[in-house]
Amino acid sequence: MKKIFIKVGLLLFFSFQLPSIYAQVAANDTLKEVITQGILDTNRTKSGYRINEYYIELSDSLFDAYKGKRIEVTGKLITVKALDGKEKIHVQGSLNDRLYIAEPKIRIIYYR
16 A cells, blocks of 8 residues: 555656646757857866857767867857756756757868
């Protein structure tokens, strides 16, 4: 009986919490295309590599290929809302909204 109660409780908890988490991330049909130019920040964060105000996910080998080069990144903008102290589940720990470029297409503009 106790195991069933725990399972039902967990099911109810996640059924109410997951929609609020996913509501913070834009739906695929509303993603707009963004373009930015710059040089990647060499410090990798949990969010990925930073270029201007955006974050992109890159493998180590791709980062090495673009490191120190001026690049143009095009992709779909995903905004993850900032930390809200009232929320019980935190999607991210920043006090500011995080801007991610999904499906990035990268072009080298200048090599120094």
